[in-house]
Structure formats: C-alpha cells, structure tokens
Amino acid sequence: MKRALAVILIAAFFCVAAVCAQTPPQAPKPAPELQRLNYFVGSWTTEADMKPSPFGPGGKYISKDHAEWMPGGFFLTSHSNMKTPMGPGTELAVMGYKPDDKVYTYDAYNSMGEADHSTGTLSGDTWTWTSDEKMGGKMIKGRFIIKELSPTVYSFKFDMQPEGGEWTTLMEGKSTKITGKEEPAGKEKKKGNKEGKEDKD
Numbered sequence: 001m002k003r004a005l006a007v008i009l010i011a012a013f014f015c016v017a018a019v020c021a022q023t024p025p026q027a028p029k030p031a032p033e034l035q036r037l038n039y040f041v042g043s044w045t046t047e048a049d050m051k052p053s054p055f056g057p058g059g060k061y062i063s064k065d066h067a068e069w070m071p072g073g074f075f076l077t078s079h080s081n082m083k084t085p086m087g088p089g090t091e092l093a094v095m096g097y098k099p100d101d102k103v104y105t106y107d108a109y110n111s112m113g114e115a116d117h118s119t120g121t122l123s124g125d126t127w128t129w130t131s132d133e134k135m136g137g138k139m140i141k142g143r144f145i146i147k148e149l150s151p152t153v154y155s156f157k158f159d160m161q162p163e164g165g166e167w168t169t170l171m172e173g174k175s176t177k178i179t180g181k182e183e184p185a186g187k188e189k190k191k192g193n194k195e196g197k198e199d200k201d
Helices: 002-021 032-040
Strands: 042-048 059-070 078-086 085-096 104-109 116-123 127-134 138-150 153-162 169-175
Touching: 032 042, 032 078, 032 085, 042 078, 104 127, 116 138
Parallel strands: none
Antiparallel strands: 042 059, 042 169, 059 078, 078 085, 085 104, 104 116, 116 127, 127 138, 138 153, 153 169
16 A cells, blocks of 8 residues: 555656646746836936925936846836935936836935835826835835926926925926937047048148
C-alpha cells in the first residue's frame, strides 16, 4: 500500500513538472491605463506663482522637466531642474498605476529633502492628485489639479488643507512642451562650408 502511494505521488510530481515546463508563467504587462501618461512624455518648461504661506515664501517658480518611460513601460520617470523662492533644486519623480486600487501613483524626491507620495485619478482632461502627510504633528491634505489645455500645454494649481482648516491655493502655473530639437547650451554652429571648415578669403 505504501509503495503504491509513493508511486502515485512521484507520478503526480512529474506530471506537474511537465505541465509547468510546457506553460511557463506569463510576464506581467503594463496596464492599459498607463498609456494615458504618454501625455507627459518629453521635455517641458514650467512657470508658476507661489503664494506666501507658512510652508514657504511667495515668488516665481521656474523649472525644466524631462519625462521618459523606464524599460518595461510600467513607470514614467521625470527629472526636473528648478528655481524656487527658496533657491535652486532638482527633483526626481516616478509615476505609475495600481490596477487593484484603480489609481495612478506619484512619488517624488527633491534636493531640499522633501518627499511627496500622491495618488491620482483622471476625468476627461483633468488629473486630480491627492496626498496626506504629517507636519508638526498635524495631518495636512494636498491636492494638485492638472488641466490639459492642448497636447502641448497644461495648467495646474496646488492646494493644501491643514487639519481643521480650509483649502488654500499655494501655487498656480502652466507647463509648455518643448517641441523641435534644441541646440545644446553653449554650442554654436560654425560658419563655413559643408565640411565644417571656415571659408578662406
């Protein structure tokens, strides 16, 4: 009896192994919703007005941003060089999508030591990103709204709501996509013939 049971178990093991060998697990594929993030792919210039608040001084915000897909197509990465009322800085942001929760994700880290973790939804041409974080022992809600005005221009505003308080707009601005090929800074075209040599008199 024991020998028969052992033979059955061994046969079952080899059958399962054979099935697994014939049907290897499928590699995960990016969610179709991720295609909507293609809107942000490319290079952009951003200009905004920051309002004075307990979170920082008011003034102009200017940045140059470049977004591209990571290999695999699951995450869109964005690198930014910015000038803010608090000084210059850089930022790395990563956008994705969580199919189980049906929300977009946004995680950003900058050279000023700030980290932002938001989730977003899309309705027509309007993106709404929300976040919750603790500051000074109190919870603060954030809301970042993007309105696509055209394939190359979008407006945005950032609101915050302290615990027990009202929503306040801290930042409003517009981003414009850079089209065409830009000449690298500091590089000038040489005047001359087709070989790049200067013409002689």
